[in-house]
Amino acid sequence: MTAPPEQVRLRPQRARLVCRLLAAAVFAVFAGVATVLRTPVNEGPATFGVADQVAMVLLGALGAAAILGLTRPRVVADGAGIRVRNLVGGYTLSWSVVRAVRFRAGAPWASLELHDDDLVPMMAIQAVDKQYAVDGLRRLRTLHETATTAR
Template sequence: MSTPAEFPVTWAPRRTRAVLLPVCVVLVVLFAVIAVALPANWQFNDRIMMVLSGVLFASVGLMLARPRVSADAEGVTVVNFVRSRRLAWAEIVGVNFRQGDPWATLDLADGTSLAAVGIQPGVGRNQAIADARALRDLVARHGG
């Protein structure tokens, strides 16, 4: 497998995003329609809460669609479900993606590891392996 030739490079579970983003829109629209269609004895506050429930469920879907790993000449940005972290190339000492792992992990110079949820078998196991190898090759080429 060859490494990406040009920066920036981004790895993300695109199929997951392609499914989740429309589902989030449908959730908000569905809950809004339900809020309008509720019987007359439901109060305005109940209708608002119904719409807000749809927004809350959609927010969770958007959070699940966030993960990605981006590399550029200066380093790597890992965006996971809630947090994102910027790493210089020298901070990454290894990339692991073992059989059965839910996503790749980065071994860091400070002895810790960081989940790279953007590289996951949800895109297809072979594609995830190729992505992890490409990132590993970039780390070997640009690391400290």
């Protein structure tokens, strides 16, 4: 019985942490503003009510959700191929169409070089993640090499 092929799952580490903290801060600020937004009816030109408070909390939740959307990138690869999901869109590719797994000097994230000379960015493997990115790239290159030499 053979062992199942290794599966590699990669997500940006530092960006996820920053986005989570920022989303929490944005929501907290909007919720805080909502709690102090209510003013008595006869104290000034503007009147804020419960509907305005609810709207502020919902705006904070919407802003936090938008920030958390930046944590969407991921890469899942196994012996059969690789699935790349970026901020917008994604790709499912077999290893046979991939020429190389690259991380060019100065690039913010890694990419796949395809046999038709296209480049597919992999935003899940980011330069700011340093050793995590290096280890992930090595694992992807090993999977790619194993899959292409097995043909």
